[in-house]
Amino acid sequence: MKNKVSVLNQWAVVTGASKGLGYFYCQFLLSQGYHVLGVSRNSKNILDLVKQYPHLQVKNYDCDLSDIKNAYQLFEFAKTLNVTVVINNAGYGVWGKFQASSLDQELNMINLNIATLHILTKLFVQRFTENNFGRVINVGSMASFTPGPAFTSYYASKAYVWNLGVAINYELIRAKSKVRVITICPGPLETDFWNRSSNGKGSKEHYSSLLPVLDTQSYADKSLKKALKVKRKGFLVVGVSNKITKLIMKILPFRIVLKMVYNYQSKR
Numbered sequence: 001m002k003n004k005v006s007v008l009n010q011w012a013v014v015t016g017a018s019k020g021l022g023y024f025y026c027q028f029l030l031s032q033g034y035h036v037l038g039v040s041r042n043s044k045n046i047l048d049l050v051k052q053y054p055h056l057q058v059k060n061y062d063c064d065l066s067d068i069k070n071a072y073q074l075f076e077f078a079k080t081l082n083v084t085v086v087i088n089n090a091g092y093g094v095w096g097k098f099q100a101s102s103l104d105q106e107l108n109m110i111n112l113n114i115a116t117l118h119i120l121t122k123l124f125v126q127r128f129t130e131n132n133f134g135r136v137i138n139v140g141s142m143a144s145f146t147p148g149p150a151f152t153s154y155y156a157s158k159a160y161v162w163n164l165g166v167a168i169n170y171e172l173i174r175a176k177s178k179v180r181v182i183t184i185c186p187g188p189l190e191t192d193f194w195n196r197s198s199n200g201k202g203s204k205e206h207y208s209s210l211l212p213v214l215d216t217q218s219y220a221d222k223s224l225k226k227a228l229k230v231k232r233k234g235f236l237v238v239g240v241s242n243k244i245t246k247l248i249m250k251i252l253p254f255r256i257v258l259k260m261v262y263n264y265q266s267k268r
């Protein structure tokens, strides 16, 4: 697979490409024969990936996507390439009780997790619709499925991502379009996410025994393989532990779920 010449001649855009889930998404896309445009504030490191796939192209596009002007500029740049897959993956959280957490940080996060994701989803769905081909893949979270006391605005932002994507995908199916918007909902992964999102609360301590932490690369491979193929379902919960968690959240009374999430997040 590694030396396969690109038969696709298609480009994938990945935001949050420099590390964590996004980096492994870039790697997987290359293994599938896509050229990759990786976006983050500093993503030069992804250029090295091309060594493993010399017949493909990798470009980096460095910008701060919490500034929505950059989302429009990224779209203009991406129009010069034959983009058929867009992964809105860049995101972080602002941990802490709502009355105490920083409004500036929350607004920055909302711009990245919601506004930029919304803009890129809209512009690429419109563009893909012209050719009746292409996929927007948005990274939500298991946090999409419940309010998150003690991590309020992050959970709310991921609920937006899920609600937006699932609804658009349904519209596309009803319109008999071949374009898809798929929302991937990861549970805990060991990435730099918590360093950025914890307000100095440390990196590893947060991994509670309540939810197992999945291997980031194998999660990336499995989730993206499904997201590139899935026909009608608008969102993906990948991994047995995440599926069980989702089921538990559905079965238990809402007030118990809120209490569990509050306890889980407050202990950090």
Ligand SMILES: NC(=O)c1ccc[n+]([C@@H]2O[C@H](COP(=O)([O-])OP(=O)(O)OC[C@H]3O[C@@H](n4cnc5c(N)ncnc54)[C@H](OP(=O)(O)O)[C@@H]3O)[C@@H](O)[C@H]2O)c1
Binding pocket: 015, 016, 017, 018, 019, 020, 021, 022, 039, 040, 041, 042, 043, 063, 064, 065, 066, 089, 090, 091, 092, 093, 112, 139, 140, 141, 142, 185, 186, 187, 188, 189, 190, 191, 192, 193, 194, 196
């Ligand atoms: N890790 C988890 O447990 C977990 C669980 C559920 C969902 N998720 C979601 O998965 C996605 C990826 O997170 P991750 O765990 O891979 O975190 P990560 O390791 O911290 O990676 C985040 C990526 O986003 C980029 N980024 C951050 N702020 C940016 C900005 N303002 N503009 C452009 N790029 C920016 C970062 O690169 P630069 O710093 O170079 O900009 C990095 O490439 C996020 O949407 C997150 O909410 C993560």
